[in-house]
Amino acid sequence: MDKVEVPSGDQALRVDGLRVAFGDFVAIPNLSFLVNFGEVHGVIGPNGAGKTTLLDAITGKTRPAEGRILLNRTTDLLALDEPERALAGVGRKFQKPSVFEALSVRENLELALRLRPRSILGELRNWSDPRRKARADEVLDEIGLAARAETPAGALAHGQKQWLEIGMLLMQRPKLLMLDEPVAGMTATETAHTAELIRRLRAPERAILVIEHDMDFVEEIADRVTVLHGGDPIFEGRMADARADARVREVYLGR
Amino acid sequence: MSDARVHHPGLFRATAGAIAAVAVALPLLGGVMGGISPYFANIIGQIATFALLAVALDLIWGYAGILSLGHGLFFATGGYLIAMHLLKAGFEFGGITPDFMVFMGWSEFPGFWAGLEHFPYALALIVLLPGALALVYGFVSFRSRVSGVYFAIITQALTYIAMLLMFRNDTGFGGNNGMTGFSEVLGQPIGAPSVVIGLATVSVLLLLAGFLFAGWLTSTSFGRLLIAIRDDEARLRFLGYETLWPKLAIWSLSAVLAALAGALYVPQVGIINPRLLSPDLSIEIAVWVALGGRGALSGAVIGAAIISALKFWLSGFAPDLWPFILAGVVLVVVVVLPNGLLDLRGLLHRRPAFGNILSEKRNG
Ligand SMILES: Nc1ncnc2c1ncn2[C@@H]1O[C@H](COP(=O)(O)OP(=O)(O)OP(=O)(O)O)[C@@H](O)[C@H]1O
Ligand SMILES: [Mg+2]
Numbered sequence: 001m002d003k004v005e006v007p008s009g010d011q012a013l014r015v016d017g018l019r020v021a022f023g024d025f026v027a028i029p030n031l032s033f034l035v036n037f038g039e040v041h042g043v044i045g046p047n048g049a050g051k052t053t054l055l056d057a058i059t060g061k062t063r064p065a066e067g068r069i070l071l072n073r074t075t076d077l078l079a080l081d082e083p084e085r086a087l088a089g090v091g092r093k094f095q096k097p098s099v100f101e102a103l104s105v106r107e108n109l110e111l112a113l114r115l116r117p118r119s120i121l122g123e124l125r126n127w128s129d130p131r132r133k134a135r136a137d138e139v140l141d142e143i144g145l146a147a148r149a150e151t152p153a154g155a156l157a158h159g160q161k162q163w164l165e166i167g168m169l170l171m172q173r174p175k176l177l178m179l180d181e182p183v184a185g186m187t188a189t190e191t192a193h194t195a196e197l198i199r200r201l202r203a204p205e206r207a208i209l210v211i212e213h214d215m216d217f218v219e220e221i222a223d224r225v226t227v228l229h230g231g232d233p234i235f236e237g238r239m240a241d242a243r244a245d246a247r248v249r250e251v252y253l254g255r
Numbered sequence: 256m257s258d259a260r261v262h263h264p265g266l267f268r269a270t271a272g273a274i275a276a277v278a279v280a281l282p283l284l285g286g287v288m289g290g291i292s293p294y295f296a297n298i299i300g301q302i303a304t305f306a307l308l309a310v311a312l313d314l315i316w317g318y319a320g321i322l323s324l325g326h327g328l329f330f331a332t333g334g335y336l337i338a339m340h341l342l343k344a345g346f347e348f349g350g351i352t353p354d355f356m357v358f359m360g361w362s363e364f365p366g367f368w369a370g371l372e373h374f375p376y377a378l379a380l381i382v383l384l385p386g387a388l389a390l391v392y393g394f395v396s397f398r399s400r401v402s403g404v405y406f407a408i409i410t411q412a413l414t415y416i417a418m419l420l421m422f423r424n425d426t427g428f429g430g431n432n433g434m435t436g437f438s439e440v441l442g443q444p445i446g447a448p449s450v451v452i453g454l455a456t457v458s459v460l461l462l463l464a465g466f467l468f469a470g471w472l473t474s475t476s477f478g479r480l481l482i483a484i485r486d487d488e489a490r491l492r493f494l495g496y497e498t499l500w501p502k503l504a505i506w507s508l509s510a511v512l513a514a515l516a517g518a519l520y521v522p523q524v525g526i527i528n529p530r531l532l533s534p535d536l537s538i539e540i541a542v543w544v545a546l547g548g549r550g551a552l553s554g555a556v557i558g559a560a561i562i563s564a565l566k567f568w569l570s571g572f573a574p575d576l577w578p579f580i581l582a583g584v585v586l587v588v589v590v591v592l593p594n595g596l597l598d599l600r601g602l603l604h605r606r607p608a609f610g611n612i613l614s615e616k617r618n619g
Contacts, residue, residue, distance in 0.1 A: 086495035
């Protein structure tokens with residue numbers, strides 16, 4: 001399959017000398033990498049490789065021991081707390097689908113839109129702003145859940161919850177969109193649908209980071225991949241080349 | 256795993272209507288021959304304050320997902336403040352020296368009682384003190400991400416500490432005997448049938464107001480935010496919401512409602528002592544709400560009314576049975592009715608809105 005050339009847009013995310021430790025256990029010893037705007041960047045690696053931990057460090061769930069994380073060249077993410085990072089343009093889908101189960105699909109989306117990022121009270125007061133409904137309608141179409149808009153999110157199928165969560169992030173138009181195993185537990189049809197969704201989300205002003213175990217899926221959507229093992233990047237490049245790489249093969253098959 | 260929003264507009268209206276009907280019936284039928292006796296009105300009034308207390312807990316537990324096992328602390332704070340007001344007013348305007356002062360051999364009130372004979376000042380304290388207490392405790396715990404079972408246990412511990420403090424005779428709060436012997440309320444003799452019925456009516460009206468207010472609040476966008484906090488607080492934070500502020504707001508509001516309930520309870524029961532701060536009451540409140548169904552305000556009212564009515568009835572002939580009955584209710588809720596009585600309506604297509612009663616929130 002023909003690959004798009006690696007987009008050479010400006011730096012969206014820059015991770016420098018990142019070190020994350022839990023007590024004595026070092027999950028990520030020293031990691032540096034770059035994701036450009038316009039790019040879909042895959043991160044793969046066996047269980048426990050540190051993929052989710054990397055997202056935790058970028059979003060603020062975990063505080064790294066060392067390193068620097070820059071968004072859009074200028075924003076020092078480590079200086080911000082979790083909500084501030086989200087408002088700065090970092091959107092994250094969790095590994096386990098995380099939606100507000102008692103709220104309807106539409107309410108989940110509407111809650112995600114921040115028209116007044118500086119004040120929660122302001123946001124709530126402007127709840128019935130027509131832009132909120134309009135944007136939710138757009139996203140409902142985009143994620144294919146328009147027919148389920150009034151359904152409580154808890155009643156959705158697993159795959160639909162994943163799409164809803166991606167939709168919530170889209171409401172925010174993030175600069176950096178990070179998806180932790182978006183197709184885990186999905187049927188083949190759902191996976192194909194998700195791949196299509198992600199391809200449509202690619203935009204010059206957005207960088208997308210996808211963590212996934214499904215290599216065919218990653219090959220289909222990602223321009224470049226980073227292979228993590230024990231928190232170290234052991235390969236960076238095209239997925240097709242990763243499959244042929246001796247160390248990658250060893251990590252995945254060799255033990 | 257969660258069910259649809261726990262929203263029952265029909266049940267809500269029916270409950271509001273029933274509370275309003277009681278509020279109208281009390282002054283109309285109260286004291287009339289063959290109508291509602293002052294004794295019975297008094298019980299209704301007390302139950303109304305319990306129901307308001309349950310609504311307060313449901314706001315924080317059922318909607319925001321934060322379990323408090325210390326709402327007895329706020330209830331008792333309101334109760335102690337009103338008791339101090341009643342005693343001080345009785346002394347200043349009626350010349351009656353409270354028992355605890357006689358007992359301690361004091362001829363003067365401790366300094367911090369100053370001004371409490373004035374009702375508006377006492378009322379202001381009833382709102383501000385528990386509100387401030389909740390703000391401080393909430394801020395510290397929510398800031399340091401104390402949540403779930405840990406938060407609940409600390410609320411229980413704080414209440415227990417308050418109880419030990421109140422048991423001391425030298426603190427000026429009446430010690431282990433508490434405060435009693437109230438003579439008048441707002442210048443009226445407290446035992447007169449009309450006053451008894453009046454207090455009960457005010458309690459039911461306050462319950463109605465609190466119930467309608469809570470119903471309105473939870474239907475607003477703020478209510479959705481609370482439900483989102485309950486369902487997945489981490490998700491909400493990663494959408495850019497600093498959840499500290501909405502949690503603090505609902506927590507403090509809940510505390511103030513509980514204090515108001517306590518301030519109406521004490522004049523009706525005629526006494527307050529540190530036992531109101533024992534773990535029993537705080538746990539019982541959670542049982543009321545769990546039985547009625549968390550996240551459905553009607554459930555909180557119904558649960559509180561059923562259990563406390565049962566307790567009143569039982570206290571007449573078999574008070575010793577109470578702990579066993581309460582334990583039985585807890586077992587039934589945990590094992591058979593995870594959504595409380597609401598489950599009875601939909602036993603056929605049941606999907607629990609909550610997992611285990613104390614389950615921690617997931618994320619990751
Ligand atoms: N909060 C934590 N405390 C202690 N150890 C942790 C914590 N979070 C992650 N780890 C450890 O760090 C390592 C990396 O975990 P991480 O979840 O990042 O792996 P992953 O690459 O996402 O794996 P998977 O594919 O299974 O999701 C694992 O060994 C894990 O046990
Ligand atoms: Mg992971």
